[in-house]
Amino acid sequence: xxxxxxxxxxxxxxxxxxxxxxxxxxxxxxxxxxxxxxxxxxxxxxxxxxxxxxxxxxxxxxxxxxxxxxxxxxxxxxxxxxxxxxxxxxxxxxxxxxxxxxxxxxxxxxxxxxxxxxxxxxxxxxxxxxxxxxxxxxxxxxxxxxxxxxxxxxxxxxxxxxxxxxxxxxxxxxxxxxxxxxxxxxxxxxxxxxxxxxxxxxxxxxxxxxxxxxxxxxxxxxxxxxxxxxxxxxxxxxxxxxxxxxxxxxxxxxxxxxxxxxxxxxxxxxxxxxxxxxxxxxxxxxxxxxxxxxxxxxxxxxxxxxxxxxxxxxxxxxxxxxxxxxxxxxxxxxxxxxxxxxxxxxxxxxxxxxxxxxxxxxxxxxxxxxxxxxxxxxxxxxxxxxxxxxxxxxxxxxxxxxxxxxxxxxxxxxxxxxxxxxxxxxxxxxxxxxxxxxxxxxxxxxxxxxxxxxxxxxxxxxxxxxxxx
Numbered sequence: 001x002x003x004x005x006x007x008x009x010x011x012x013x014x015x016x017x018x019x020x021x022x023x024x025x026x027x028x029x030x031x032x033x034x035x036x037x038x039x040x041x042x043x044x045x046x047x048x049x050x051x052x053x054x055x056x057x058x059x060x061x062x063x064x065x066x067x068x069x070x071x072x073x074x075x076x077x078x079x080x081x082x083x084x085x086x087x088x089x090x091x092x093x094x095x096x097x098x099x100x101x102x103x104x105x106x107x108x109x110x111x112x113x114x115x116x117x118x119x120x121x122x123x124x125x126x127x128x129x130x131x132x133x134x135x136x137x138x139x140x141x142x143x144x145x146x147x148x149x150x151x152x153x154x155x156x157x158x159x160x161x162x163x164x165x166x167x168x169x170x171x172x173x174x175x176x177x178x179x180x181x182x183x184x185x186x187x188x189x190x191x192x193x194x195x196x197x198x199x200x201x202x203x204x205x206x207x208x209x210x211x212x213x214x215x216x217x218x219x220x221x222x223x224x225x226x227x228x229x230x231x232x233x234x235x236x237x238x239x240x241x242x243x244x245x246x247x248x249x250x251x252x253x254x255x256x257x258x259x260x261x262x263x264x265x266x267x268x269x270x271x272x273x274x275x276x277x278x279x280x281x282x283x284x285x286x287x288x289x290x291x292x293x294x295x296x297x298x299x300x301x302x303x304x305x306x307x308x309x310x311x312x313x314x315x316x317x318x319x320x321x322x323x324x325x326x327x328x329x330x331x332x333x334x335x336x337x338x339x340x341x342x343x344x345x346x347x348x349x350x351x352x353x354x355x356x357x358x359x360x361x362x363x364x365x366x367x368x369x370x371x372x373x374x375x376x377x378x379x380x381x382x383x384x385x386x387x388x389x390x391x392x393x394x395x396x397x398x399x400x401x402x403x404x405x406x407x408x409x410x411x412x413x414x415x416x417x418x419x420x421x422x423x424x425x426x427x428x429x430x431x432x433x434x435x436x437x438x439x440x441x442x443x444x445x446x447x448x449x450x451x452x453x454x455x456x457x458x459x460x461x462x463x464x465x466x467x468x469x
């Protein structure tokens with residue numbers, strides 16, 4: 001096994017201009033459009049549409065055209081929103097508890113009443129997003145994400161609610177409509193989270209999900225996207241946006257624990273009557289927190305999230321009669337003889353098979369939202385994920401690998417994103433995005449690069465006790 005490092009840096013800049021006649025679904029925001037008419041069905045031109053995001057106090061104001069149509073882009077996902085229709089001719093109207101979906105355009109059509117008409121008020125409850133997912137695409141909000149059981153704390157546990165999405169293998173791979181899992185496109189706050197080197201089965205650039213599920217505001221899946229903005233993939237489009245701070249301080253803390261002490265006792269291997277029961281040494285710990293709130297009320301907000309996982313990997317294989325769950329066709333005495341010769345004759349450390357390497361994963365997210373004014377909004381995101389996992393320790397029935405033949409697979413992801421949403425006039429808005437992603441993947445022999453790989457034949461099996469440079 002040789003020491004190698006794979007690095008990739010991606011820098012992207014994008015400018016999108018949107019006119020009132022056309023609305024494009026946005027990867028990191030939502031939009032609202034609609035038509036306002038008078039009592040006779042004529043367009044209520046010149047009506048001000050005031051759209052207020054209640055949790056943050058951010059406000060966008062647009063004016064309907066002569067036909068009563070309006071468009072507002074670059075809005076925060078989620079809600080609730082309050083929309084006020086302010087007319088100089090007709091009676092004003094207000095709408096409450098409006099929630100916006102990621103990458104979707106909310107349609108609001110209204111008919112204003114004559115100023116002298118008695119007002120009739122109608123109220124109702126919010127609509128469940130899942131009940132509207134009649135097509136191939138789905139969108140899931142914060143409430144649904146929190147309620148969905150997720151043992152691995154992976155977004156795939158939520159996405160599988162879509163009837164065309166299925167987790168295969170050990171659950172780390174997500175196939176949508178039968179496509180290869182590596183064909184999917186995965187973005188978080190507009191930053192690609194795909195496996196750039198093709199080294200991981202889960203489709204991520206990291207060994208686990210690159211983002212904590214607690215940091216996600218909304219996630220959507222589009223099975224067959226046809227937008228000209230979508231490229232470089234042939235599978236499903238999976239898009240997530242992270243949480244933002246509001247005018248209220250909100251936080252969460254969690255601790256997740258699993259160990260062999262919470263499971264039953266294993267039995268000896270039925271095919272080896274003289275063997276002993278496997279010794280389980282398993283203890284997974286995951287902890288983290290999230291905190292968001294105002295820096296300047298109605299203007300500047302922050303959100304931070306941290307998550308760390310430590311999980312010892314089980315002993316994959318050992319000699320016959322050992323406490324390992326799987327055996328290689330080699331006796332414990334032969335393994336001991338090989339280790340003694342390596343140490344005493346050649347003065348090298350061959351390692352051992354009975355070792356529990358620890359898998360580690362650490363995630364950090366920091367986000368700043370700035371309501372510059374009613375027409376401009378800036379969002380800046382920093383994301384960091386670091387992980388380490390020991391590989392090449394599985395062996396086979398005819399092969400037992402010692403720890404000197406194992407290697408540590410390290411993965412590091414750092415991503416930066418800045419997005420500026422601007423509504424210049426009621427007819428023209430822009431979205432400017434600048435992002436950078438760095439991925440560093442390294443493979444380092446567990447006991448160092450001291451000598452070449454050695455294969456020792458014992459008659460029925462082979463023992464590997466070193467690695468390639």
